[in-house]
Amino acid sequence: MDSSIVINNLIKSYGSLRALDNLNLRVENGGFYGLVGPDGAGKTSLMRIITSLLLPDDGYIRVAGLDPVKDYKKLRLKLGYMPGRFSLYQDLTVEENLKFFASVFGTTIKENYNLIAPVYSQIEPFKNRRAGKLSGGMKQKLALSCALVHKPEILILDEPTTGVDAVSRREFWDMLKDIRSKGITILVSTPYMEEAVLCDTISLMFDGKIIDSGTPNEITSHFKEPIFVVKTDFVRSLLKIIREMPCLKSVNSFGQTLHVVLNSDDCGAKDVSEFIKSKCSFDFQIEPYSAGIEDCFINHIISRKK
Amino acid sequence: MSEENIIEVKNLVKKFGNFTANDNLNFSVRKSEIFGFLGANGAGKTTAIKILCGLLLPTSGEVNVAGFDAFKQRNMIKKNIGYMSQGFSLYEDLTVKENIEFYAGIYGVKRSVIKTRLNELVEKLHIHELKDEFVKDLPLGWKQKIAFSVAIFHKPQVVFLDEPTSGVDPITRRQFWDLIYEAVDDGITAFITTHYMDEAEYCDRISIMVDGKIDAMGTPTELKRLYNAQNMDDVFVKLARKQEII
Known part of the structure; x- marks a missing residue:
């Protein structure tokens, strides 16, 4: 078995809204795959179909070699799923929740303790606390422990880091890497573009479609237009000025810098520089830049709209 | 930005029983400033915001x-501030126009003024068709833009934005910031929380809370220099890692 998840021409509509529009996806066995996109892109619908919680309208799907529609009972034993919304029992303690999930899958905490230890050991000192009384970071670790306790073949996580602070996000991704190293295939979604580079393979999703797929390096190498970074203390003023420039495809702020994308190779840094100088006397520096995932995402959306 | 302070906080303490959620906070926010209020989950940001909005009494x-x-x-x-959270406070079963009229009415904006400002808003956001749609039928990005417009419709002195851009696409997120800049140019002060660290750099000044205290405050450039960091993400991680948190 080489691929954990194979999806061809998947379609799902809600009334007149097409949530998934002819989607193709292939997650290799042992892979670490990321679905990157904003709310409404279709990430949750896709994950719910993969986990057999939602019926597709059309298309071919195999997950761990099984059809989620026909073989859902067998499939569910092989999957660990962490939904986007905290869905454990708030009135049960940490340990009771974990025991419950273990018993539903016919196993015990002890049997797979080694697998969950790196995550669970961090909240074990609070095992008698009710889940509803845990902090956000601790709830997240408990939810991950519960999704792992039956040693799934594939772990599916729906936006596990949304609304989580930057430090806890990093810690969470470290835990995922560790789980992956134990041979579990991971499919994870996120709206944070910078998290994409932590996966082996990613798909950028927007409006029910996959707009690009590949390793993070492959995706950034698909960026063909000339792109430059402008560094200045006057980001807001220069943003307004550069927006008026001819041969501009887009200009976007990235922290205290601006990323300028041009329409063709006929224009270059010199043109941008001269244009800015003709309009104002603010200090700035302009340098060539290599596009990141967020640049690629923005570029795709702009190209589609045009 | 003027020298006038719109928010002044001295030795703010808030306790819940034995737990000190805000431990001697000191800061001020100037008129027309964009002030980023950052911190880890559980650091005490929400408590402080509730106090600043008049929803919770300080201890001292x-x-x-x-x-x-x-x-x-x-x-x-409450009458002089605006508030918008990630959860939105718009009524899904009212149209955009009805939501605006309802909120403006609560804040005591006169009918004739509501009418004028509503027309201005429709022109500015190009929502001639959208204004009669139910809020539940709008895409997320539009809901956020409308929610922000509603929050500043009564021209408050300061608007509190609690993770306003969560989950939207990178283009809409930047359009949202354009609206913040415009509001600030009109003299409104913006007090904002976010988990996007690039957005922290769009603020004029930021504070970072750790365990109930403000551990760092300054312009993004000052903080990056102080912590010898490439970006705000690094600053945040370096600060938070000083203490072990779970």
Whole structure:
């Protein structure tokens, strides 16, 4: 078995809204795959179909070699799923929740303790606390422990880091890497573009479609237009000025810098520089830049709209 | 940006039983400033924001918002601020126009003024068709833009934005920031929380809370220099890692 998840021409509509529009996806066995996109892109619908919680309208799907529609009972034993919304029992303690999930899958905490230890050991000192009384970071670790306790073949996580602070996000991704190293295939979604580079393979999703797929390096190498970074203390003023420039495809702020994308190779840094100088006397520096995932995402959306 | 302070906080303490959620906070926010209020989950940001909005009484200290006292004049504070959260406060079963009229009415904006400002808003956001749609039928990005417009419709002195851009696409997120810049150019002060660290750099000044205290405050450039960091993400991680948190 080489691929954990194979999806061809998947379609799902809600009334007149097409949530998934002819989607193709292939997650290799042992892979670490990321679905990157904003709310409404279709990430949750896709994950719910993969986990057999939602019926597709059309298309071919195999997950761990099984059809989620026909073989859902067998499939569910092989999957660990962490939904986007905290869905454990708030009135049960940490340990009771974990025991419950273990018993539903016919196993015990002890049997797979080694697998969950790196995550669970961090909240074990609070095992008698009710889940509803845990902090956000601790709830997240408990939810991950519960999704792992039956040693799934594939772990599916729906936006596990949304609304989580930057430090806890990093810690969470470290835990995922560790789980992956134990041979579990991971499919994870996120709206944070910078998290994409932590996966082996990613798909950028927007409006029910996959707009690009590949390793993070492959995706950034698909960026063909000339792109430059402008560094200045006057980001807001220069943003307004550069927006008026001819041969501009887009200009976007990235922290205290601006990323300028041009329409063709006929224009270059010199043109941008001269244009800015003709309009104002603010200090700035302009340098060539290599596009990141967020640049690629923005570029795709702009190209589609045009 | 002027020298006038719109928010002044001195020795603010808030306790819940034995737990100190805000441990001696000191800061001020200037008129027309974009102030980023950052911190890890559970650091005490929400408690502080509730106090600043007049929703929660401080335990001790001095807190003044838009010229009013957070102990004695909480209703006056509420009238002079705007608030928008990630959860949105728009009514899904009302149209955009109805939502605006409802909120403006609550804030006591006169009917004739509502009409004029509504027309201005429709022109500015190009929502001639959208204004009669039910909010539940709008895409997320539009909901956020409308929610922000509603929050500043009564021209408050300061608007509190609690993770306003969560989950939207990178283009809409930047369009949202354009709206913030415009509001600030009109003299409104913006007090904002976010988990996007690039957005922290769009603020004029930021504070970072750790365990109930403000551990760092300054312009993004100052903080990056101080912590010898490439970006705000690094600053945040370096600060938070100083203490072990779970």
